Amino acid sequence: MKNTHFQLYSNCLLVKGHQRSLIMDLQREISELIPGSMYEVLQLLNASVPLSDVYVQYGEENSETITEYLEYIREKEFGHFCDSFDTKHLPSFDTVYETPEKINNAIIELNKDNLLSFENYLFQLEEVRCKYLTIFFTEITASTDVFSILQLTSRTSLISVELIMPYPGEGLPEMIREMDHSGNKLISLTLHNCPDNTAEVLPAPLNYTLVCLERAITGFGHCGVVKSENFSTNQQKVVESLNHNSCLYKKIAINTNGEIKNCPAMSKVLGNVSTTTIKAVIEVPEATALWDIRKDDITVCKDCEFRHICTDCRAFTEDPEDRFSKPLKCGYDPYTTGWADWSENPLKRKAIQHYGLSV
Numbered sequence: 254m255k256n257t258h259f260q261l262y263s264n265c266l267l268v269k270g271h272q273r274s275l276i277m278d279l280q281r282e283i284s285e286l287i288p289g290s291m292y293e294v295l296q297l298l299n300a301s302v303p304l305s306d307v308y309v310q311y312g313e314e315n316s317e318t319i320t321e322y323l324e325y326i327r328e329k330e331f332g333h334f335c336d337s338f339d340t341k342h343l344p345s346f347d348t349v350y351e352t353p354e355k356i357n358n359a360i361i362e363l364n365k366d367n368l369l370s371f372e373n374y375l376f377q378l379e380e381v382r383c384k385y386l387t388i389f390f391t392e393i394t395a396s397t398d399v400f401s402i403l404q405l406t407s408r409t410s411l412i413s414v415e416l417i418m419p420y421p422g423e424g425l426p427e428m429i430r431e432m433d434h435s436g437n438k439l440i441s442l443t444l445h446n447c448p449d450n451t452a453e454v455l456p457a458p459l460n461y462t463l464v465c466l467e468r469a470i471t472g473f474g475h476c477g478v479v480k481s482e483n484f485s486t487n488q489q490k491v492v493e494s495l496n497h498n499s500c501l502y503k504k505i506a507i508n509t510n511g512e513i514k515n516c517p518a519m520s521k522v523l524g525n526v527s528t529t530t531i532k533a534v535i536e537v538p539e540a541t542a543l544w545d546i547r548k549d550d551i552t553v554c555k556d557c558e559f560r561h562i563c564t565d566c567r568a569f570t571e572d573p574e575d576r577f578s579k580p581l582k583c584g585y586d587p588y589t590t591g592w593a594d595w596s597e598n599p600l601k602r603k604a605i606q607h608y609g610l611s612v
């Protein structure tokens with residue numbers, strides 16, 4: 254084999270940013286920033302242009318840089334030298350995203366007013382083959398009610414259940430231990446408004462993830478903050494992002510009034526479970542209108558190298574009237590590659606007031 258060509262491995266996808274670009278390795282689930290100029294070179298090579306032609310195109314003055322960079326990419330195992338036969342026969346990565354379920358994930362807000370409706374919600378989620386459920390208890394709920402809810406979910410085709418609830422006070426160690434058996438689908442419990450050092454006095458290890466937060470979570474107004482530590486090169490999430498909205502695709506939420514929404518933080522109500530069903534609601538185009546807004550379509554994000562490892566937010570945007578506006582709670586600027594505190598940006602003040610956010 255002659256090393257006449259160079260290609261990224263098919264599981265390594267390039268994302269072009271305004272200043273710099275990103276290689277996403279969907280097999281190892283890691284990402285690496287690369288200079289914008291190398292994006293152009295790698296694009297040419299990936300399109301089967303021979304190395305010799307690329308060197309000619311960029312001139313002798315850039316030869317050493319290109320050689321060093323390709324060697325770096327090879328050492329990092331993002332790409333390999335090959336010949337023209339390989340470039341024609343190595344299969345490319347399949348980025349089609351198709352899932353059979355009508356709803357993938359749901360968020361249900363519960364309190365004493367709608368606790369008895371939970372079984373009905375669950376029935377409706379079964380009808381649309383929902384896979385992942387998050388339950389947000391808006392107030393302290395008796396442990397017996399929480400156990401009943403977990404028991405109901407164990408009889409469904411849900412894959413996992415996550416619970417978010419306020420610190421319940423006395424009886425917590427027993428409650429935590431009771432939840433810790435293989436008969437339920439609980440994968441995570443987040444307790445908020447906890448006293449100092451709560452986790453230290455709780456039983457461990459558990460077969461679900463336990464998070465204890467001192468701050469109180471009063472609703473989904475806190476949601477949608479973009480942080481680099483939350484970027485994820487998860488293969489399924491990246492492919493979803495290439496095709497659909499990375500937060501809202503096949504997501505549904507029900508609040509304590511039984512109102513169906515795209516997410517709990519949205520003001521738009523799509524229907525109410527007392528008069529309609531989730532299955533019926535998602536047949537209406539306005540219910541799914543946000544599902545296909547990709548990062549590639551969003552102002553500013555479309556020029557950001559992180560766009561397919563970053564989650565989108567359509568509930569809080571810089572311009573509330575523009576459905577393609579950048580997420581409000583992002584402080585990254587792909588035109589300068591700088592991060593700033595989004596909440597202190599004077600240009601965002603109007604939107605912060607519009608949503609009534611306390612920052």
Ligand code: SF4
Binds near residue numbers: 476500
């Ligand atoms: S749209 Fe925004 S607020 Fe709603 S769930 Fe997604 S990130 Fe959170």
Ligand code: SF4
Binds near residue numbers: 583584
């Ligand atoms: S600009 Fe857009 S894609 Fe980039 S980090 Fe911010 S929200 Fe994510």
